[in-house]
Amino acid sequence: MTGQDDRARKELLITTIAGLLDGVRHVAVGASSPIPAAGAMLLRARNALAGKPPVRISILGSSRHNFFTNGGVELFDCAAQGRVDAFFLGGGQIDGAGNINLVGTGGYPRMEVRWPGSFGSAYLYHLIPRVILFREEHSPRVLVPKVDFVSAAAVTPEVKRRGGPQALLTNLALFDFDRDRGGFRLRSVHPGYTAEDVRDRTGFDYEVPEAVPATTAPDRATAELIRGRILDELAECYPEFARSMAAAA
Amino acid sequence: MTERVGLQALVGSIAPGQSVAIPVDRAGVSMAATAAMIEAGLTGLHLVCVPISGLQADLLIGAGVAAVVETSAVSLGEAGGAPRFTAAVRSGSIKLRDATCPAIHAGLLAGQKGVPFMPIAGIIGSDLLQVRPDWKVIDSPVGEPGKVVVVPAITPDVALFHAPEADRFGNVRIGRYRELATMAYAARRTLVTVERITDRDLMATEDSAAGVLPALYVDAIAVAENGAWPLPLWDEYETDGAELARYATMARTEEGFHAYLSAFLSRSKEVA
Numbered sequence: 176m177t178g179q180d181d182r183a184r185k186e187l188l189i190t191t192i193a194g195l196l197d198g199v200r201h202v203a204v205g206a207s208s209p210i211p212a213a214g215a216m217l218l219r220a221r222n223a224l225a226g227k228p229p230v231r232i233s234i235l236g237s238s239r240h241n242f243f244t245n246g247g248v249e250l251f252d253c254a255a256q257g258r259v260d261a262f263f264l265g266g267g268q269i270d271g272a273g274n275i276n277l278v279g280t281g282g283y284p285r286m287e288v289r290w291p292g293s294f295g296s297a298y299l300y301h302l303i304p305r306v307i308l309f310r311e312e313h314s315p316r317v318l319v320p321k322v323d324f325v326s327a328a329a330v331t332p333e334v335k336r337r338g339g340p341q342a343l344l345t346n347l348a349l350f351d352f353d354r355d356r357g358g359f360r361l362r363s364v365h366p367g368y369t370a371e372d373v374r375d376r377t378g379f380d381y382e383v384p385e386a387v388p389a390t391t392a393p394d395r396a397t398a399e400l401i402r403g404r405i406l407d408e409l410a411e412c413y414p415e416f417a418r419s420m421a422a423a424a
Numbered sequence: 425m426t427e428r429v430g431l432q433a434l435v436g437s438i439a440p441g442q443s444v445a446i447p448v449d450r451a452g453v454s455m456a457a458t459a460a461m462i463e464a465g466l467t468g469l470h471l472v473c474v475p476i477s478g479l480q481a482d483l484l485i486g487a488g489v490a491a492v493v494e495t496s497a498v499s500l501g502e503a504g505g506a507p508r509f510t511a512a513v514r515s516g517s518i519k520l521r522d523a524t525c526p527a528i529h530a531g532l533l534a535g536q537k538g539v540p541f542m543p544i545a546g547i548i549g550s551d552l553l554q555v556r557p558d559w560k561v562i563d564s565p566v567g568e569p570g571k572v573v574v575v576p577a578i579t580p581d582v583a584l585f586h587a588p589e590a591d592r593f594g595n596v597r598i599g600r601y602r603e604l605a606t607m608a609y610a611a612r613r614t615l616v617t618v619e620r621i622t623d624r625d626l627m628a629t630e631d632s633a634a635g636v637l638p639a640l641y642v643d644a645i646a647v648a649e650n651g652a653w654p655l656p657l658w659d660e661y662e663t664d665g666a667e668l669a670r671y672a673t674m675a676r677t678e679e680g681f682h683a684y685l686s687a688f689l690s691r692s693k694e695v696a
Contacts, residue, residue, distance in 0.1 A: 325549065
């Protein structure tokens with residue numbers, strides 16, 4: 176992939192994330208998530224330009240982009256109070272029921288592949304209304320029929336919850352999640368790929384509309400906003416990422 | 425009374441098999457005490473990561489100091505996965521107590537309040553409930569009927585962290601890293617390393633006292649300049665990313681890990 180192609184890929188993901196976040200007041204972003212952070216910053220910039228309500232972005236692990244004074248627990252308390260509208264989760268494995276696995280593959284505890292661990296997922300998935308599943312790699316080893324370990328469950332009819340997945344975004348496609356049915360539905364396929372590519376590289380079943388549109392690429396104004404203001408803002412928290420995107424210009 | 429001691433005496437008060445609460449990388453990790461613990465040949469420790477850990481846990485696991493690891497994750501962050509943690513999981517050489525961040529905070533809060541457990545939202549549906557039989561799902565005894573998870577109190581034998589400064593009375597400045605206070609409230613003993621001892625009384629004004637853990641909770645303090653290195657210390661120094669990357673590469677093999685460790689220990693001795 177050339178530098179320009181890679182930049183186009185990132186700009187498409189950033190733009191798509193800003194669209195998914197439309198309407199949120201407070202979005203939290205994990206420590207090593209430059210693309211979700213850029214998506215949130217794009218929404219904030221657009222809202223500011225359009226005179227829409229401001230967007231608060233909490234970047235975990237950053238002291239500058241952090242509104243909390245009560246230690247590590249405050250984000251979790253804030254989510255429990257309904258004060259965090261959106262968040263991002265990934266997963267070494269994501270299954271067709273929207274469950275995510277951040278622990279590992281094979282049998283617990285002596286797993287074949289061990290990942291870091293569940294972090295706050297088991298809790299935040301229940302409490303944050305718009306959880307966007309974001310995983311760049313789109314392959315059958317990531318998107319599996321059933322995860323080996325459920326770090327966080329998408330649907331739990333036995334308990335009332337306000338939180339759960341809204342969408343799944345990868346390098347190939349965007350899916351919506353239907354919480355009543357407990358499954359994904361393909362919304363759009365990114366330019367350069369087909370619905371068949373997505374089928375071939377997805378390990379779980381999902382609904383497909385009759386006509387599958389292409390994911391909307393950023394218009395010129397959006398691309399310029401990303402290349403200017405957003406990269407500047409991003410450089411404070413993710414200097415390496417901002418540098419590599421700027422270098423691709 | 426808060427004691428002023430040397431690093432060796434500080435870690436000498438930790439007994440094999442004890443549980444030790446340690447903070448997340450950005451919140452003030454005592455890497456100086458970590459080196460001293462390894463040097464002292466401590467074994468069988470039960471680490472309680474609040475709520476996750478990185479280099480510190482990976483070193484303590486690789487050096488055979490930690491036998492039980494209670495954590496929501498172990499990761500070197502931008503430097504990648506934690507190699508000794510991963511190897512130990514595969515070989516079964518540590519006992520795992522997988523958790524989720526707010527459950528660790530909730531367990532410490534129960535410890536802080538002296539109650540046996542704390543209810544916590546969410547978690548239901550997660551396999552963590554299968555691998556943590558000490559976490560229970562109960563019918564809420566009050567309010568709207570429904571299921572709720574309860575986690576047992578966490579009362580570590582020791583809380584251990586690094587901070588910029590303490591005053592002569594043993595008050596320690598923790599800024600807004602309130603989890604350090606929670607750890608100290610819940611733990612039986614709290615050991616702290618600091619960059620320096622300040623002459624001013626940290627409790628003197630409302631402004632300074634707000635970000636302070638009072639000496640009441642602090643059992644012993646040792647001065648260790650640059651004591652969080654290569655991890656960051658707020659307002660003092662950033663992460664030494666090159667050093668973390670070097671560790672991540674070397675610790676991929678057992679031999680590489682031990683080569684890193686011996687250099688790390690001799691460097692720590694020179695500084696101390």
